[in-house]
Amino acid sequence: MGALDALAASADPVDALNLRILKLENRLQRERAARLQAEEIAEKGLRDLYERQRQLELLETIATKANTGRSVEETFTFALDAICRHTGWPFGNVYRLDDASGELRPTPMWHAGDQERLSAFIERTQRTIFRTGEGLPGRVLQKGTATWIDNVALDPTLPRCHVAAECGLHAAFGFPILVGSEIRAVMEFFHRDVQALDEQLLTVMAQIGMQLGRVIERQQAEEKLIHDATHDPLTGLPNRMLFTDRLTRAVALRTRNPDNRYAVLFIDLDRFKLVNDSLGHAAGDALLTEIAARFAAVLESACTGDVLPTLARLGGDEFTILLEGAIENGEAIAIADRILETLAEPVEVERQKVYTSASIGIATCASYYTDATDIMRDADLAMYRAKASGRARIEMFDKSLHDKAIERLALESDLREALHNGEFVLHYQPIVALADRRVTGFEALVRWQRKTTGDLVAPGEFITLAEETGLIVFLGDWVLRKALQTLVGWQKQGIAASTLTMSVNVSPRQFHQHDFVAGVLSAIADTGADPACVRLEITEGVSIIDATRTAGIIQELRDAGIRVSIDDFGTGYSSLSYLHNLPFDALKIDRSFVASLKQKDDGHEIIQTILDLARNMGMEVVAEGTETADHVDMLRDMGCGFAQGYFFSRPVDAEAARALLAQVPD
Amino acid sequence: MKGVVFNLLEEAVSRQFGPETWDDLLDDADLPGAYTSLGNYSDAEIVALVSAAATKLGKTNAEILQWFGEEAMPILKERYPALFENHKSARNFILTVNSIIHPEVRKLYSGASCPFFHFREADEHSIVMGYESSRQMCDLAHGFVKGAANIYCEEVTIEHHSCMNHGADKCLMEIRWAH
Ligand code: HEM
Numbered sequence: 001m002g003a004l005d006a007l008a009a010s011a012d013p014v015d016a017l018n019l020r021i022l023k024l025e026n027r028l029q030r031e032r033a034a035r036l037q038a039e040e041i042a043e044k045g046l047r048d049l050y051e052r053q054r055q056l057e058l059l060e061t062i063a064t065k066a067n068t069g070r071s072v073e074e075t076f077t078f079a080l081d082a083i084c085r086h087t088g089w090p091f092g093n094v095y096r097l098d099d100a101s102g103e104l105r106p107t108p109m110w111h112a113g114d115q116e117r118l119s120a121f122i123e124r125t126q127r128t129i130f131r132t133g134e135g136l137p138g139r140v141l142q143k144g145t146a147t148w149i150d151n152v153a154l155d156p157t158l159p160r161c162h163v164a165a166e167c168g169l170h171a172a173f174g175f176p177i178l179v180g181s182e183i184r185a186v187m188e189f190f191h192r193d194v195q196a197l198d199e200q201l202l203t204v205m206a207q208i209g210m211q212l213g214r215v216i217e218r219q220q221a222e223e224k225l226i227h228d229a230t231h232d233p234l235t236g237l238p239n240r241m242l243f244t245d246r247l248t249r250a251v252a253l254r255t256r257n258p259d260n261r262y263a264v265l266f267i268d269l270d271r272f273k274l275v276n277d278s279l280g281h282a283a284g285d286a287l288l289t290e291i292a293a294r295f296a297a298v299l300e301s302a303c304t305g306d307v308l309p310t311l312a313r314l315g316g317d318e319f320t321i322l323l324e325g326a327i328e329n330g331e332a333i334a335i336a337d338r339i340l341e342t343l344a345e346p347v348e349v350e351r352q353k354v355y356t357s358a359s360i361g362i363a364t365c366a367s368y369y370t371d372a373t374d375i376m377r378d379a380d381l382a383m384y385r386a387k388a389s390g391r392a393r394i395e396m397f398d399k400s401l402h403d404k405a406i407e408r409l410a411l412e413s414d415l416r417e418a419l420h421n422g423e424f425v426l427h428y429q430p431i432v433a434l435a436d437r438r439v440t441g442f443e444a445l446v447r448w449q450r451k452t453t454g455d456l457v458a459p460g461e462f463i464t465l466a467e468e469t470g471l472i473v474f475l476g477d478w479v480l481r482k483a484l485q486t487l488v489g490w491q492k493q494g495i496a497a498s499t500l501t502m503s504v505n506v507s508p509r510q511f512h513q514h515d516f517v518a519g520v521l522s523a524i525a526d527t528g529a530d531p532a533c534v535r536l537e538i539t540e541g542v543s544i545i546d547a548t549r550t551a552g553i554i555q556e557l558r559d560a561g562i563r564v565s566i567d568d569f570g571t572g573y574s575s576l577s578y579l580h581n582l583p584f585d586a587l588k589i590d591r592s593f594v595a596s597l598k599q600k601d602d603g604h605e606i607i608q609t610i611l612d613l614a615r616n617m618g619m620e621v622v623a624e625g626t627e628t629a630d631h632v633d634m635l636r637d638m639g640c641g642f643a644q645g646y647f648f649s650r651p652v653d654a655e656a657a658r659a660l661l662a663q664v665p666d
Numbered sequence: 667m668k669g670v671v672f673n674l675l676e677e678a679v680s681r682q683f684g685p686e687t688w689d690d691l692l693d694d695a696d697l698p699g700a701y702t703s704l705g706n707y708s709d710a711e712i713v714a715l716v717s718a719a720a721t722k723l724g725k726t727n728a729e730i731l732q733w734f735g736e737e738a739m740p741i742l743k744e745r746y747p748a749l750f751e752n753h754k755s756a757r758n759f760i761l762t763v764n765s766i767i768h769p770e771v772r773k774l775y776s777g778a779s780c781p782f783f784h785f786r787e788a789d790e791h792s793i794v795m796g797y798e799s800s801r802q803m804c805d806l807a808h809g810f811v812k813g814a815a816n817i818y819c820e821e822v823t824i825e826h827h828s829c830m831n832h833g834a835d836k837c838l839m840e841i842r843w844a845h
Binding site: 047050 | 702703704752765766770772773774775776
């Protein structure tokens with residue numbers, strides 16, 4: 001029986017009153033307990049709300065920073081600091097994912113509340129790399145989500161469990177920093193006390209991880225922009241901008257310390273434009289990519305520790321190499337040699353073997369270079385010199401080149417002016433039938449009659465330049481028209497037979513003009529020449545690039561009645577098999593073979609072979625450079641049909657040529 | 667002042683002197699006396715209650731505050747055991763008042779204005795504690811420290827080197843452990 005029951009059983013009024021008091025006190029107790037409980041619930045609710053609010057503030061602070069922070073380093077350091085401060089967790093640290101190995105590597109970004117006490121832990125952390133699944137960061141990487149550990153000291157599989165405990169660290173959590181769904185980094189935090197999982201905190205941290213990921217994403221986009229601005233999109237090599245930048249730095253370094261040597265290699269592919277024009281841009285691109293890879297491979301094997309190479313593509317077919325460090329002239333040349341060697345092997349482009357070579361100019365550091373432009377210009381000059389002296393050459397820059405270049409520039413502008421002023425004249429060299437010594441045709445040869453000096457300039461001194469600058473296209477057109485005019489004039493005047501031929505040289509550049517055939521046809525139409533009298537002479541170099549296309553053009557010309565001969569046969573690259581595929585009408589034996597013709601000599605055999613070949617293919621043969629009666633006799637005896645050379649006549653002006661026509665052969 | 671402080675005072679008074687005494691104090695101070703832990707009440711009310719207690723028990727206000735602080739500690743421990751758990755000593759516990767205890771208080775009771783203390787750990791047997799508050803309740807702090815020592819079964823003496831109640835701009839108390 002309880003106290004209340006005892007009192008209730010009594011009839012005493014005092015007992016009744018006491019009963020009432022007791023009941024009231026009980027009720028008071030209940031009310032009080034209820035109030036305390038209500039307060040406790042409210043306090044807990046408030047506390048959670050408070051935490052939540054603070055965490056949202058933290059998230060917001062970090063999100064704001066992630067939007068405005070200039071770099072990953074700045075933003076991450078800020079975040080570490082803010083999280084440590086907010087949560088009171090004394091240690092925070094960032095790992096970045098190494099793409100190549102897939103491992104998490106420590107960074108210099110960490111925050112420690114009490115560095116001295118944590119020094120052993122920090123030191124260990126700074127030199128530990130985590131593979132996936134390993135330790136706290138490795139587990140975050142493996143699971144891809146935020147991870148919590150109540151007490152690291154209790155888990156001996158954690159690589160840092162001992163050192164953490166020694167430094168008084170127990171609880172830990174980590175979370176991934178994501179770009180999209182990919183983990184790029186991991187952040188981890190440690191607490192002194194053992195702490196049970198705080199779900200809410202971990203959720204906020206996961207959100208922070210997303211925010212921080214945006215900074216990495218932005219930085220990656222920025223890096224890509226910078227990379228794209230400084231690299232050639234085709235080959236991925238540094239472009240002119242980056243190359244100039246590095247060279248500028250090299251020049252500056254050298255000014256400070258002469259031991260910082262450097263050299264610049266300027267590389268230009270020979271005849272690349274022809275490949276591009278004839279095989280198309282896609283083929284040209286494929287060729288460049290392959291060549292870039294070969295160059296890079298050369299540098300990789302050639303440059304050891306002391307020399308730092310930078311290979312760049314300036315544009316078109318121009319490549320440059322900067323060699324920095326302990327580089328001597330000899331080494332620079334050796335590397336240039338290996339660059340040339342690597343091109344010896346043909347490049348297969350669109351199932352065709354394309355042979356290329358390069359001309360390389362080298363300029364090495366000298367005290368008078370104060371900026372990148374100067375040394376680039378000199379390397380470029382040396383390259384031009386290399387190109388001019390024949391393909392596949394290497395040339396070192398020296399001061400005299402500079403003067404030559406200035407001369408060349410002057411020549412170029414004179415040449416333009418000459419075209420404009422009509423300072424060119426044609427000379428004609430007769431082509432003679434060896435059987436009866438009759439003049440069957442002429443070869444038209446251009447001369448430059450300089451107005452300023454009155455000198456007559458030989459083609460050797462300006463044709464190469466005209467070819468390189470493209471002026472040859474205009475000059476060639478003029479030559480063709482002028483020569484045909486002359487021929488038609490003679491024929492109209494009855495001085496020349498209607499079968500007299502006029503041979504005109506076509507340069508590679510002209511030949512590869514897309515409207516080349518149309519140009520020839522319009523010159524013929526305009527002058528009224530008989531196509532059967534027109535002979536176009538092209539060199540072997542033209543035919544080698546793209547035999548199929550060359551054959552097509554030759555066929556088009558032949559269909560129009562024009563005849564085409566191959567010039568300087570035997571000096572170029574073409575193998576005899578090319579001839580089989582190309583429908584030439586005639587073949588001109590180079591003067592060097594004729595010059596070596598002596599009684600009972602080897603010169604015989606080469607010429608005999610060429611003659612046999614031509615006969616088999618039904619081609620006419622013209623021997624160039626016949627200088628003596630012996631030459632003429634021997635050539636005739638070997639069955640050569642035609643010849644030209646000093647023995648008959650040097651090239652002469654139109655007036656003298658007329659006179660030759662009037663002569664009757666004796 | 668947060669209602670929780672009034673609740674603590676009520677509890678301390680009731681435990682030692684019975685609930686009637688608390689009713690008497692409210693009556694003497696002329697206060698309605700309905701306090702909930704989360705509420706905010708005028709500082710004057712706690713001062714009035716302390717004065718009423720001093721008069722009734724024949725003590726000074728300072729003595730009442732010290733007594734209250736000492737008695738409040740075990741009650742606090744009942745209510746917030748987590749704050750006391752991870753410490754091996756009173757010293758350790760007291761040193762967390764700025765970093766953990768009062769920050770936690772602010773989370774529970776929005777609008778709580780808890781004092782900040784300056785601690786100087788002179789040697790391993792003593793701490794000098796600086797206190798500064800418009801409430802001038804260094805005696806409560808004194809009592810809290812005493813109560814904390816009791817909880818960890820330690821004995822401390824506290825000496826007021828300077829005191830706001832005696833015209834100083836801040837209080838300096840030296841807490842000294844017997845061993
Ligand atoms: C040794 C430890 C502690 C000392 C020295 C201390 C000291 C003080 C003092 C002197 C005040 C009066 C307010 C002022 O002076 O402005 C105060 C307020 C307060 N303290 Fe503490 N305290 C301690 C521990 C605690 C603990 C463990 C709790 C409980 C969780 C606590 C809760 C509060 C609350 C709720 C207030 C009232 C704040 C307000 O109403 O604005 N304190 N403390």
